[in-house]
Amino acid sequence: MDTATTTNSGEPHCSSELRLDGAPNDPNRTGSGQNSMARYKLMSPAKLPISRSPCITIPPGYSPTSFLESPVLLSNMKVEPSPTTGSLLQALHCSMTSAGSPTFPVTSTCFNTSTVNGRKYSFFEFKPPARNMVPADFNNHVSEQSTQVEGQGKGQSFLSSPLNENEKADQSNELSLSSPVQMVSSVANSPVDVNSDEHNHKGNTANGPQSSNDGYNWRKYGQKHVKGSEFPRSYYKCTHPNCEVKKLFERSHDGQITEIIYKGTHDHPKPQPSNRYSAGSIMSTQGERSDNRASSLAGRDDKVSNSPEQPTVATNDLSLEGAGFVSTKTNDEVDDDDLFSKRRKTELGNTDIIPVVKPIREPRVVVQTMSEVDILDDGYRWRKYGQKVELLQMHKCRVPG
DNA sequence: AGCCTTTGACCAGCG
DNA sequence: TCGCTGGTCAAAGGC
Ligand SMILES: [Zn+2]
Numbered sequence: 263m264d265t266a267t268t269t270n271s272g273e274p275h276c277s278s279e280l281r282l283d284g285a286p287n288d289p290n291r292t293g294s295g296q297n298s299m300a301r302y303k304l305m306s307p308a309k310l311p312i313s314r315s316p317c318i319t320i321p322p323g324y325s326p327t328s329f330l331e332s333p334v335l336l337s338n339m340k341v342e343p344s345p346t347t348g349s350l351l352q353a354l355h356c357s358m359t360s361a362g363s364p365t366f367p368v369t370s371t372c373f374n375t376s377t378v379n380g381r382k383y384s385f386f387e388f389k390p391p392a393r394n395m396v397p398a399d400f401n402n403h404v405s406e407q408s409t410q411v412e413g414q415g416k417g418q419s420f421l422s423s424p425l426n427e428n429e430k431a432d433q434s435n436e437l438s439l440s441s442p443v444q445m446v447s448s449v450a451n452s453p454v455d456v457n458s459d460e461h462n463h464k465g466n467t468a469n470g471p472q473s474s475n476d477g478y479n480w481r482k483y484g485q486k487h488v489k490g491s492e493f494p495r496s497y498y499k500c501t502h503p504n505c506e507v508k509k510l511f512e513r514s515h516d517g518q519i520t521e522i523i524y525k526g527t528h529d530h531p532k533p534q535p536s537n538r539y540s541a542g543s544i545m546s547t548q549g550e551r552s553d554n555r556a557s558s559l560a561g562r563d564d565k566v567s568n569s570p571e572q573p574t575v576a577t578n579d580l581s582l583e584g585a586g587f588v589s590t591k592t593n594d595e596v597d598d599d600d601l602f603s604k605r606r607k608t609e610l611g612n613t614d615i616i617p618v619v620k621p622i623r624e625p626r627v628v629v630q631t632m633s634e635v636d637i638l639d640d641g642y643r644w645r646k647y648g649q650k651v652e653l654l655q656m657h658k659c660r661v662p663g
Numbered sequence: 664a665g666c667c668t669t670t671g672a673c674c675a676g677c678g
Numbered sequence: 679t680c681g682c683t684g685g686t687c688a689a690a691g692g693c
Binding site for chain 3: 483484486488489490495497508510
């Protein structure tokens with residue numbers, strides 16, 4: 263019941279922040295799962311006493327600035343606080359605000375690194391400012407910032423034409439992190455309005471069938487209402503034969519994605535690249551269902567009329583794969599974080615992201631990379647503006663690709 | 664016919 | 679050891 267639709271997206275404009283932190287994760291732990299995929303995680307346990315909280319998620323409403331006062335990049339933003347110094351939160355905020363387009367207020371981005379099995383994974387988080395609605399294509403955000411901007415408005419019809427964006431996305435989106443770092447970028451793109459029949463019609467725009475299309479095909483294998491979360495969490499697996507990549511979704515009633523988490527990496531190419539749209543990732547929720555299938559099928563077939571899902575996705579996903587997983591959250595997270603924190607902590611090990619208060623919902627995207635890297639080849643340039651003891655490093659996006 | 668979603672139950676980790 | 683919680687399984691049903 264629940265589920266909703268999808269949506270979301272955030273765009274990271276320049277304002278995004280990258281956070282690297284080294285937190286150890288335990289990949290080994292499987293938790294209840296059968297697979298022992300490495301799960302690395304990220305969220306932030308609000309409750310955790312962890313000091314590391316590398317990632318701070320700042321709610322859109324908040325201004326990171328407050329947190330950090332670093333003199334460094336403040337150009338657009340008000341101030342950029344350095345993690346070290348002060349409050350992170352604000353930093354994030356700045357981004358959003360100034361980020362540029364009002365339309366896309368990016369909430370924040372964090373990059374975390376955690377160590378798993380000896381490896382370090384980094385998480386990259388983007389938070390979109392959106393309150394309820396998030397722009398659908400996260401992917402784009404990542405790689406492309408402005409492209410989408412227009413659509414976003416309120417999330418409604420971000421993409422009038424998904425296709426176009428997709429294409430764009432492809433082009434620009436590809437984050438190729440060639441570097442040692444494997445990026446995972448998640449994409450949370452989703453259209454949001456679930457209910458709407460419009461989805462069908464509009465396709466991406468509103469559709470929600472797929473919450474996130476990353477170009478892969480996903481099958482829902484469970485849904486649960488997590489305590490602390492207002493919305494039910496949906497579990498998806500990659501349908502590829504040998505692939506065990508999983509995706510967790512939380513959507514609000516509105517259809518907005520509250521959180522998206524990717525686990526594992528795809529060891530296979532995206533299905534039918536040609537169809538980007540439908541390619542596969544289709545996740546649907548209740549309302550979407552019909553669409554979903556359609557999209558999914560479509561994906562396969564090419565029919566995708568709606569599936570538009572996310573065009574952007576295609577490229578982005580890839581990145582994700584490399585990494586462990588990605589998560590996206592929205593404001594709601596706050597509570598969720600707590601919840602998540604628990605398990606995640608376990609699962610992930612220590613990677614924690616500190617939850618910030620989030621009045622609003624923003625989707626958060628966390629990208630996990632395999633290396634410590636400071637460098638992300640995501641097409642953006644990052645400037646380090648702070649560092650924290652725990653290996654946490656904050657980077658600020660300077661120039662988009 | 665095949666694939667996917669839904670949903671309740673079960674399993675496992677943690678406090 | 680028990681209860682809580684998150685994650686997964688698997689049957690049923692739908693498209
Ligand atoms: Zn896969």
